[in-house]
Amino acid sequence: MNHSAESAPQKGTVTQRAIEQIKAMIAEGRLEPGERLPTERELAAQLGISRSSMREAIRALTVMGMLEARHGSGIYVTRLQAEDLLETFGVVADLSRGPALVELMEVRRILESTATALAAARITPDQLTEVDKHLSAMSATDDWESIVAHDLAFHRAIAAAADNDTMAAILEGLSSRTFRARVWRGYQQEGAFERTRREHERIYAALAARDPEAARAAAAAHVGGVEEWLKGQLDG
Numbered sequence: 001m002n003h004s005a006e007s008a009p010q011k012g013t014v015t016q017r018a019i020e021q022i023k024a025m026i027a028e029g030r031l032e033p034g035e036r037l038p039t040e041r042e043l044a045a046q047l048g049i050s051r052s053s054m055r056e057a058i059r060a061l062t063v064m065g066m067l068e069a070r071h072g073s074g075i076y077v078t079r080l081q082a083e084d085l086l087e088t089f090g091v092v093a094d095l096s097r098g099p100a101l102v103e104l105m106e107v108r109r110i111l112e113s114t115a116t117a118l119a120a121a122r123i124t125p126d127q128l129t130e131v132d133k134h135l136s137a138m139s140a141t142d143d144w145e146s147i148v149a150h151d152l153a154f155h156r157a158i159a160a161a162a163d164n165d166t167m168a169a170i171l172e173g174l175s176s177r178t179f180r181a182r183v184w185r186g187y188q189q190e191g192a193f194e195r196t197r198r199e200h201e202r203i204y205a206a207l208a209a210r211d212p213e214a215a216r217a218a219a220a221a222h223v224g225g226v227e228e229w230l231k232g233q234l235d236g
Helices: 002-027 040-047 051-064 087-095 099-122 125-139 144-161 165-174 177-190 193-208 212-235
Strands: 067-070 074-077
Touching: 002 040, 002 051, 040 051, 051 067, 099 144, 099 165, 099 193, 099 212, 125 144, 125 193, 144 165, 144 177, 144 193, 177 193, 177 212, 193 212
Parallel strands: none
Antiparallel strands: 067 074
C-alpha cells in the first residue's frame, strides 16, 4: 500500500519529464511538423522510461494539440499553426460566464487595439476595401443577425491586415459568435446601434488615414464599450 502511494507521484514526474523531452525534440527540430513519431516502444527505450509513462505523455500531448493520432497510421506532430493550437479559445469564449468573460474582454481589448494599430500601418488598398465593405453592410441593415456576421467579418479583416497570423488566430478564438450575438441583441434593446456604428466608423477612418495611434485608441474605445456593457449586465 505504501509502495503504491509513493510510486504514483513518481510516475507523474516521469510522465511530465517525457512530455518535456518530446516538446524539446519538436522545438529543436528533431521532430518536424507532420512527421510520424517513433513507436511508443522506441520512444520509451530512447528516453529510458516505461511504455506506460510514454503512453501517458503521448496522450497528454495529443490533448494539448501538439500531437495527433491518425487512425491506423500512428501518431504525428501537428502542423503547429496558431489556428490549430488555439481552437480551444473559441470554446472558452463560448462557455465563459461572469467575471471570466470580463477577463476575456480585457485580453481582447489589448490585442484588438494592438492589431488595429498594426493594420493601420500595414493595410493594403484591397484590405481597406474589404473592411469598408463590411462597415457599409452593417450600416445598411437593422437585422441584428446580419450585423453580427458583418461585425465579425469587419474585425477579422482588420486582424488579417495586421499581418500577424498568431495574433489573428488568438483574436479569432476570442471572437465568439454566440457572445457577439448576445451583445448586439442587448444593443438593439438599448437602442445603441448608432453608437456602435460610429465606433466602427472611427476605426475605419483611422485605418484609411494610416494612423496607428488613432486606430489603437478607436479600437480600445470600441472593445472597452463592450466591456463596460458586459459589466453593467453582470451588475444588473
